[in-house]
Amino acid sequence: MERWLNRVAVVTGASSGIGSAIAKDLVNSGLTVIGLARRIERVKELQEKLPAAQRNRLVPLYCDVGSEKSVNEAFDWICQHYDGIDILVNNAGTLQTGQLVDMKIAHIQQVIQTNIMGIVLCTQRAYRSMRERQFDGHIVLINSILGHKLQSAQVGVAPDLNIYPPSKHAVNALTEMYRQEFLGLGTRIKVTSISPGAVDTEIIPDSLRHIANKTILQSEDISQAVLFAIATPPHVQIHELTIKPLGEII
Ligand code: NDP
Secondary structure, three states, X not given: OHHHOOOEEEEEOOOOHHXXXXXXXXXXXXXXXXXXXXXXXHHHHXXXXXXXXXXXXXXXXXXXXXXXXXXXXXXXXXXXXXXXXXXXXXXXXOOOOOOOOOOOHHHHHHHHHHHHHHHHHHHHHHXXXXXXXXXXXXEEEEOOHHHOOOOOOEOOEOOOOOOHHHHHHHHHHHHHHHHHHHHHOOOOOEEEEEEEOOEOOOOOOHXXXXXXXXXXXXXXXXXXXXXXXXXXXXXXXXXXXXEOOOOOOO
């Protein structure tokens, strides 16, 4: 991890759950973390809970990752105040319950805009910063088990995850597309997809929480996987890490 000491990581969705844990663990590992979220008051609360010596290395910053304007404003600010972005953790994600066949189109679009376009918008800005400085950085994508496999059908039950699994399947394809682009463009920038099963956070709908019962991961289990992926030597690229709670049935 020494090569990341005093480097700058941007973590999207740092106000809650997995993103908060990643931000905290990266700060603890010696990085400066720009914690992006719409609810920056929650990132400030996280900052206040850090040991005093670490507090100034977590920087809360407003960003709606689904908005090109908001992403550009946030990343412009980061580039003005720091040398550049060395690690980007695309963690922000959203889930709306309902069925594709009759739910509000605006809710479906919001998931696509956050879970897919948020990654595309933030990764463009992080890549630009890495390229300008000829720095071999790392892009991490927080994917999901549901990006690889859908839950099995249950008789008489209409699933309520709608566009969320398709949005995470897109994250799989994005991971490989970025890998090929980074390679083809002659960089040594790494990309890693991390796919958790159920994690005990606010995003989990009651339908999944019920299935998960006690077989559930904690946010720290995922942040430790991020640390593992970024700590690999320059010739090693973790392409995909799938993390299931022991006993998970899907
Ligand atoms: P939470 O609901 O606890 O956190 C979601 C985070 O995403 C919040 O910090 C929220 O910040 C942020 N976010 C949502 N929309 C936006 C937006 N438009 N702009 C900026 N930030 C946004 O859930 P998790 O911590 O569980 O989710 C983190 C990631 O992990 C997601 O990508 C999720 O799909 C994935 N995941 C979660 C699993 C689980 O079981 N919990 C399993 C597999 C994957 P704010 O609202 O303040 O903007």
